[in-house]
Amino acid sequence: MFNFLKNILRKKVVVRFAPSPTGELHIGGARTAFFNYLFAKHNGGKFLLRIEDTDRERYVEGSVERIIKSLAWLGLNPENAGKIMVQSERLNIYKKYAFELVEKGNAYVCICSKEKLAADQEAQMKAGKPPMYAGYCREAGIKISEVEGKKSYVVRMKMPKSGKIIVDDLIRGRVEFDASLIDDQVLLKSDGYPTYHLANIIDDHEMGITHVIRAEEWLPSTPKHKILYKMFGWQEPQFAHLPMILAPDKSKLSKRHGATGVFEYKNLGYLPEAILNFIGLLGWHPKEDREFLSLKEMIKEFSLDRVQKSGAIFDVKKLNWLNSEHIKKASVTELKHSLADIFGHEFIKKDLIDKLIFLSKERMEKLSDFKEMNEFFFNLPSYEKSMLVWKNSSLEKSLENLKLVLEKISGVEESDFKKSKLEKIVMPLADERGRGDVLWPLRVSLSGKDKSPGPFDIMDILGKQETIRRINVALEKLK
RNA sequence: GGUCCCAUCGUCUAGUGGCAGGACAUAUCCCUCUCACGGAUAAAACACGGGUUCGACUCCCGUUGGGACUACCA
Numbered sequence: 428m429f430n431f432l433k434n435i436l437r438k439k440v441v442v443r444f445a446p447s448p449t450g451e452l453h454i455g456g457a458r459t460a461f462f463n464y465l466f467a468k469h470n471g472g473k474f475l476l477r478i479e480d481t482d483r484e485r486y487v488e489g490s491v492e493r494i495i496k497s498l499a500w501l502g503l504n505p506e507n508a509g510k511i512m513v514q515s516e517r518l519n520i521y522k523k524y525a526f527e528l529v530e531k532g533n534a535y536v537c538i539c540s541k542e543k544l545a546a547d548q549e550a551q552m553k554a555g556k557p558p559m560y561a562g563y564c565r566e567a568g569i570k571i572s573e574v575e576g577k578k579s580y581v582v583r584m585k586m587p588k589s590g591k592i593i594v595d596d597l598i599r600g601r602v603e604f605d606a607s608l609i610d611d612q613v614l615l616k617s618d619g620y621p622t623y624h625l626a627n628i629i630d631d632h633e634m635g636i637t638h639v640i641r642a643e644e645w646l647p648s649t650p651k652h653k654i655l656y657k658m659f660g661w662q663e664p665q666f667a668h669l670p671m672i673l674a675p676d677k678s679k680l681s682k683r684h685g686a687t688g689v690f691e692y693k694n695l696g697y698l699p700e701a702i703l704n705f706i707g708l709l710g711w712h713p714k715e716d717r718e719f720l721s722l723k724e725m726i727k728e729f730s731l732d733r734v735q736k737s738g739a740i741f742d743v744k745k746l747n748w749l750n751s752e753h754i755k756k757a758s759v760t761e762l763k764h765s766l767a768d769i770f771g772h773e774f775i776k777k778d779l780i781d782k783l784i785f786l787s788k789e790r791m792e793k794l795s796d797f798k799e800m801n802e803f804f805f806n807l808p809s810y811e812k813s814m815l816v817w818k819n820s821s822l823e824k825s826l827e828n829l830k831l832v833l834e835k836i837s838g839v840e841e842s843d844f845k846k847s848k849l850e851k852i853v854m855p856l857a858d859e860r861g862r863g864d865v866l867w868p869l870r871v872s873l874s875g876k877d878k879s880p881g882p883f884d885i886m887d888i889l890g891k892q893e894t895i896r897r898i899n900v901a902l903e904k905l906k
Numbered sequence: 907g908g909u910c911c912c913a914u915c916g917u918c919u920a921g922u923g924g925c926a927g928g929a930c931a932u933a934u935c936c937c938u939c940u941c942a943c944g945g946a947u948a949a950a951a952c953a954c955g956g957g958u959u960c961g962a963c964u965c966c967c968g969u970u971g972g973g974a975c976u977a978c979c980a
Contacts, residue, residue: 445980446980447979447980449979449980479980481979481980482979482980484979485979485980537978541978544977544978548977552907554907555907555908556907556908557907557908557909557976558908558976558977559976579978581978583978599911599912602910602911603910604909604910605909608908608909608976609909609976610976610977612977613977613978614978615978616978617978618978620978622977622978622979622980623979623980624980627980642974643911643912643973643974643975644973644974644975644980645974645975645980646910646911646974646975647909647910647911647974647975647976648975648976668911670911670912670973671973671974673972673973675916675917677972677973678972678973679973679974705918708918708919708929709918710918712918712919712920714920716919716920716927716928716929717928717929718918718919718928718929718930719929735912735918735919736911736912736913737911737912737913737972737973738911738912738972738973738974739917739918739919740917740918741917742916742917742918742930742931744917744930744931745917745918745929745930745931746930747930747931748929748930748931749930751942751943755943789942789943790941790942790943791942792942817939817940818939857939861939862938862939863938863939863940864939865939866939866940867939867940868939869939870939870940871939871940874940876940876941877940877941878940878941878942879940879941880940880941880942881939881940881941882939
């Protein structure tokens with residue numbers, strides 16, 4: 428009851444994931460999206476999506492759709508799905524706000540050429556100084572009306588020349604920046620598009636974002652954002668900067684380290700539950716020592732104060748373990764859907780698919796293993812007759828025992844040809860004549876492989892006719 | 907170069923001043939017809955140097971190392 432009241436009194440949590448459509452949704456982005464999602468769900472708040480497509484050069488056709496689909500596959504559906512905010516559709520709004528800042532004297536029109544700026548920058552670097560805008564236009568008082576529609580210009584924010592800017596980060600605590608070291612950031616580009624900094628805070632304000640949870644790389648530009656909030660007179664959200672996800676060599680995760688796109692993991696045979704479990708654990712940990720977690724459990728346990736400050740290396744081995752655990756826990760129906768994603772819908776229509784999935788569930792690390800793992804059920808591989816011999820046993824013994832097994836199971840009715848029945852019939856023989864000497868040749872004759880599931884599982888799936896055929900193939904070899 | 911962030915087994919992490927614990931991976935053993943599962947055991951870490959303290963992985967300072975940022979990219 429108390430919590431209920433507290434929730435009413437507290438401002439409702441609203442968070443957003445704001446990717447740039449420059450390609451696939453990668454692992455790092457997915458983790459940022461996920462932590463936002465967890466935070467929203469844990470607090471009964473909203474998780475929204477916004478597309479930050481203000482860089483026309485890096486824009487990749489179709490990536491908005493890919494990102495939305497990737498999120499959907501993970502189960503992280505934003506609540507504004509039907510009306511996602513897209514920055515490129517709001518150019519006039521950003522312009523209006525930028526002009527407003529110019530009028531108030533918080534920003535100014537800058538007509539310096541890119542060449543001049545680049546030359547300045549180089550000179551400053553050579554002199555060992557931080558490269559910053561020299562401020563030619565800062566006090567020039569150029570009016571919008573002088574340039575708008577007439578010449579190329581940008582709008583720059585007027586950063587304070589002195590003082591400290593304090594960022595109170597929910598994960599990192601108090602971080603102090605020296606205002607004089609922060610450049611007069613461009614807010615409106617000469618192509619009329621806003622920069623990230625402008626569009627970001629206008630949109631966060633308009634969407635009512637209460638908590639900005641984003642990657643660590645944004646921490647150094649947070650003071651600019653704070654100043655911008657102040658200039659507009661808006662209440663700023665709370666900030667939380669997530670640690671980076673790193674490659675095994677501690678560098679930034681990139682293509683050269685293998686799969687980085689979320690969809691690549693889908694095709695590689697990972698379950699979304701496993702991916703979420705794994706990326707959830709990258710930089711966060713529940714209070715108790717549990718690591719195999721469902722989405723529900725993570726939502727229940729999540730809190731920002733348990734988020735790590737240091738970067739976490741993406742270790743695929745742990746992902747594999749988590750994936751195998753989630754495969755074991757998943758139902759045959761769920762796995763069938765995921766298998767269809769990888770191998771196509773025709774594939775899962777095969778006879779016996781349910782039985783095969785049920786059997787493979789316990790031994791698969793990735794769903795992509797499924798096909799190869801079960802290939803022998805459809806086509807008996809060719810094998811050497813020496814493989815039919817268990818350890819130091821002999822060809823004669825294998826021949827003898829296989830004959831005896833064949834005799835026994837030939838008596839079993841087709842309808843009765845099930846694992847439990849077959850076990851009852853064959854096991855006494857195996858116990859009598861040595862388990863290895865009976866079961867090993869039996870299993871090899873059925874699978875044609877040195878490694879496989881147990882013989883009774885295989886016979887159950889193969890059926891009486893095929894079982895007998897395969898044993899006869901082995902007997903032929905042994906003659 | 908400057909600014910900022912970070913630092914516990916190979917990896918993910920627990921730890922908030924009092925014996926450094928768990929998980930993945932690795933190795934060995936048990937279970938077992940094989941593989942997988944499961945069970946047990948082992949090896950494995952507080953980057954370094956000062957300070958504060960009866961006592962420091964923990965607090966402070968410095969060093970080293972790693973990372974991010976320093977764009978009309980996000």
